[in-house]
Amino acid sequence: MKNLTNDLYLTEYRKILARINKKGPAMHALSDEELQAKTPYFRDLLAHGKTTDDILIEAYAVIREAAGRVLGMFPFDVQVIGAIALHKGKIAEMRTGEGKTLVATMPLYLNALTGKSTILVTMNEYLAARDGHQMSALFSFMGLTTGIDVQEDPREKLTPAMKRKIYASDIVYATHGVLGFDYLLQNLGASKKDQYLRDYYYVIIDEADSVLLDSAQTPLVISGKPKVSSNLYGMADDFIQILKKDRDYVVDEEKDCYLTGAGAKRAERYFRLDNLYAQQNFELLRHIILALHAHTLFERERQYVVEGDKIELLDFQTGRIMDSTKLSAGMHQALEAKEHVPITQESRAMASITYQSFFHLFPRIAGMSGTAHVDAREFQEIYGLDVVTIPTNHPIARVDEKDLVYYNEESMLAAVLREVKDTHKTGQPVLVIASSILRTERFSEQLLRAGIPHNVLNAYNTAKEAEIIREAGQRNAVTIATAIAGRGTDIRLGPGINELGGLSVIGLGRMDNRRQEQQARGRAGRQGNNGSSRFYVCLEDEIVRRYGAERLQDIAAHHTGIAPAKVRRQINGAQLTGEATARTARRSTMEFGESMKAQRDLVYRMRNRLIQEGRTDKDYYMSIEEEVIDAFLKDCGRSLDPAMAARFIMDNITYSLRDFPEESETATTERAKRYLLNCASRRFDEKKSQIRTKRQLVNFFRLMTLKALDNAWIEQVDYLQQLRQAITGRAYAQRNIMFEYHREAYASFRKMTLDVKRHMMRNIFLGEIRYDEEGKASVLLP
Ligand SMILES: Nc1ncnc2c1ncn2[C@@H]1O[C@H](COP(=O)(O)OP(=O)(O)OP(=O)(O)O)[C@@H](O)[C@H]1O
Numbered sequence: 001m002k003n004l005t006n007d008l009y010l011t012e013y014r015k016i017l018a019r020i021n022k023k024g025p026a027m028h029a030l031s032d033e034e035l036q037a038k039t040p041y042f043r044d045l046l047a048h049g050k051t052t053d054d055i056l057i058e059a060y061a062v063i064r065e066a067a068g069r070v071l072g073m074f075p076f077d078v079q080v081i082g083a084i085a086l087h088k089g090k091i092a093e094m095r096t097g098e099g100k101t102l103v104a105t106m107p108l109y110l111n112a113l114t115g116k117s118t119i120l121v122t123m124n125e126y127l128a129a130r131d132g133h134q135m136s137a138l139f140s141f142m143g144l145t146t147g148i149d150v151q152e153d154p155r156e157k158l159t160p161a162m163k164r165k166i167y168a169s170d171i172v173y174a175t176h177g178v179l180g181f182d183y184l185l186q187n188l189g190a191s192k193k194d195q196y197l198r199d200y201y202y203v204i205i206d207e208a209d210s211v212l213l214d215s216a217q218t219p220l221v222i223s224g225k226p227k228v229s230s231n232l233y234g235m236a237d238d239f240i241q242i243l244k245k246d247r248d249y250v251v252d253e254e255k256d257c258y259l260t261g262a263g264a265k266r267a268e269r270y271f272r273l274d275n276l277y278a279q280q281n282f283e284l285l286r287h288i289i290l291a292l293h294a295h296t297l298f299e300r301e302r303q304y305v306v307e308g309d310k311i312e313l314l315d316f317q318t319g320r321i322m323d324s325t326k327l328s329a330g331m332h333q334a335l336e337a338k339e340h341v342p343i344t345q346e347s348r349a350m351a352s353i354t355y356q357s358f359f360h361l362f363p364r365i366a367g368m369s370g371t372a373h374v375d376a377r378e379f380q381e382i383y384g385l386d387v388v389t390i391p392t393n394h395p396i397a398r399v400d401e402k403d404l405v406y407y408n409e410e411s412m413l414a415a416v417l418r419e420v421k422d423t424h425k426t427g428q429p430v431l432v433i434a435s436s437i438l439r440t441e442r443f444s445e446q447l448l449r450a451g452i453p454h455n456v457l458n459a460y461n462t463a464k465e466a467e468i469i470r471e472a473g474q475r476n477a478v479t480i481a482t483a484i485a486g487r488g489t490d491i492r493l494g495p496g497i498n499e500l501g502g503l504s505v506i507g508l509g510r511m512d513n514r515r516q517e518q519q520a521r522g523r524a525g526r527q528g529n530n531g532s533s534r535f536y537v538c539l540e541d542e543i544v545r546r547y548g549a550e551r552l553q554d555i556a557a558h559h560t561g562i563a564p565a566k567v568r569r570q571i572n573g574a575q576l577t578g579e580a581t582a583r584t585a586r587r588s589t590m591e592f593g594e595s596m597k598a599q600r601d602l603v604y605r606m607r608n609r610l611i612q613e614g615r616t617d618k619d620y621y622m623s624i625e626e627e628v629i630d631a632f633l634k635d636c637g638r639s640l641d642p643a644m645a646a647r648f649i650m651d652n653i654t655y656s657l658r659d660f661p662e663e664s665e666t667a668t669t670e671r672a673k674r675y676l677l678n679c680a681s682r683r684f685d686e687k688k689s690q691i692r693t694k695r696q697l698v699n700f701f702r703l704m705t706l707k708a709l710d711n712a713w714i715e716q717v718d719y720l721q722q723l724r725q726a727i728t729g730r731a732y733a734q735r736n737i738m739f740e741y742h743r744e745a746y747a748s749f750r751k752m753t754l755d756v757k758r759h760m761m762r763n764i765f766l767g768e769i770r771y772d773e774e775g776k777a778s779v780l781l782p
């Protein structure tokens with residue numbers, strides 16, 4: 001069934017390809033100048049009502065010809081088919097090494113002709129920089145600019161002005177992390193000069209499964225000013241040491257853990273509480289849950305490393321150290337408590353977004369990867385994207401050998417060492433891709449002892465990355481890497497290597513999912529070259545320790561050497577469980593993200609409007625004040641008296657209350673309302689008359705409003721993060737967490753919008769604008 005749809009797509013694209021091919025000779029006959037003149041010509045067509053679909057055929061023929069001239073690579077037919085799929089908003093699955101970097105240039109060129117923001121996103125900075133630099137020559141030949149949003153010199157921070165320049169480029173290469181942060185940061189800015197993004201239009205996501213699926217579990221969070229720090233981390237960490245798995249807490253399939261009833265009882269005894277779940281114990285409960293997570297869900301060297309007395313997070317998939325990403329709401333501190341390093345201050349989450357919601361901001365998305373179709377359903381469900389599998393240019397010549405299965409790590413490493421030695425003798429280059437950093441180091445030690453020179457590429461030395469990769473395909477090269485090198489890297493073969501059998505890839509340990517393994521293999525046998533790959537796996541692989549039955553570890557401890565077929569089934573079963581778990585976890589992140597997404601959309605839209613519009617009309621502000629007053633009166637109900645009204649005025653409207661309200665003026669809600677509105681109206685006129693110029697007036701209103709909105713939203717983001725933790729923590733006894741979560745999230749948002757209005761009017765009424773001798777204005781918040 002699926003193949004049928006795929007065939008339909010391919011048939012459609014082949015027809016388009018035939019028409020592009022037909023234009024080939026004519027394009028070839030053009031001089032460089034004539035070819036370059038096509039860019040303004042296309043722009044003109046688009047300006048006069050043609051669409052990108054209308055000009056696709058000619059534009060692809062042009063850019064293809066240009067690629068042949070500038071890069072010396074003329075896109076193959078299958079590459080053009082892939083490029084058509086990308087323009088049509090599909091995920092193009094093209095095998096590793098088929099040349100997706102080049103494929104992307106065609107739709108990038110076509111879509112950038114519209115003058116709207118056109119972006120290629122990939123999974124790490126090395127790849128973004130590599131591809132951007134490689135392809136910029138082609139784009140600049142065709143008169144388009146390329147921006148690379150990668151900080152290449154770590155000493156230099158990209159300023160908003162530099163960012164604006166990058167984003168103003170016709171085509172931008174970036175990583176998903178940077179792009180998402182830029183979005184969040186821009187939406188924390190206060191004026192137009194902090195805004196550097198153009199409206200998103202078209203994005204191609206390279207390594208789409210890695211970016212859209214595997215990173216989906218790490219939401220982007222921007223942390224702000226520190227919260228009051230607490231000593232609860234240490235206490236909670238001590239406490240959970242006495243807990244026993246399955247008796248006091250459970251770790252479920254979705255990688256979440258909960259206290260059981262017995263666990264909660266134990267906490268109540270330990271901390272001498274009546275009810276752990278009572279409102280006043282919210283903070284303690286949150287810390288206990290955090291400590292539990294730190295101990296059960298986070299493994300040192302896997303999710304994080306300890307450097308000196310700092311915890312550094314590792315990218316879930318690649319083993320890279322993640323810089324700007326800190327874990328959300330207290331998780332970092334819980335890990336610090338676990339590792340007994342000094343506890344840093346917990347900062348407030350100021351803005352956060354999941355990749356799922358982030359990419360939904362683009363009206364047009366496409367993706368590409370060597371491994372997409374196994375998760376086609378999820379792409380369809382979550383992003384509405386179809387996967388189209390494109391045939392290869394040459395048949396794949398790589399030989400994928402059967403796995404070799406061992407009982408324990410020791411016998412496995414010994415066997416790998418033997419194989420590396422043998423291969424190395426022939427001069428054939430070997431790339432060992434390990435499932436963890438720890439393994440890269442252990443194996444590196446063994447190679448050293450065996451006297452085999454080699455390079456190690458892991459999170460600790462990413463700086464040397466490009467150089468190491470360049471050498472990895474040369475004679476005698478032995479390279480050990482984590483999954484870092486497992487995707488996107490293009491290992492070119494040195495002279496004579498293809499004849500030796502190409503690159504030999506050895507997988508060290510079962511990986512988190514099959515896609516990763518396929519990608520690792522794909523470092524060999526690119527562009528029809530020779531190559532081979534084999535995985536060595538054992539019962540002590542992390543994926544088995546994590547998702548396999550516990551008795552498997554006993555078996556591993558008591559057996560050595562090669563293991564029988566049933567062990568292989570156990571290991572593969574653990575991987576399948578891991579894959580299913582990740583899928584469920586992604587779904588749950590997405591569901592939790594829904595509330596935040598809806599709220600964020602509203603808030604950001606409001607912000608943008610505020611920044612653009614700058615309203616000064618009285619009716620608008622008075623109608624907001626009326627809502628504030630109504631809410632106040634509703635709260636007071638019948639107990640309203642002149643003192644309360646006076647208090648309200650001094651808190652919200654003016655510090656200098658000249659006449660205290662009469663008894664009669666607050667006798668009914670109606671009268672009180674009229675009284676307060678009058679008071680506010682006078683204050684508004686007074687305020688307006690104090691500000692000298694129209695521009696200052698606009699700025700004053702805008703600033704006061706933005707401040708109110710931002711403060712409230714920052715609180716809300718932080719609250720939602722904590723709510724999620726608290727709710728999953730008490731989930732054990734509960735019916736429907738998601739429902740509860742969305743209900744509470746909505747209620748808090750309702751409350752927040754009213755708070756924004758109150759604070760905004762309060763800022764306006766009580767904030768001050770001051771002038772110095774030269775007439776320069778400054779603003780003071782109340
Ligand atoms: N049309 C072409 N003619 C000649 N060489 C090409 C052509 N297209 C791509 N190549 C070469 O093929 C190699 C692989 O390209 P690239 O790294 O873009 O593959 P990929 O599909 O992105 O692989 P991966 O899935 O591993 O990221 C590169 O060395 C590139 O220069």
Ligand SMILES: [Mg+2]
Pocket residue numbers: 100101206488489
């Ligand atoms: Mg690639």
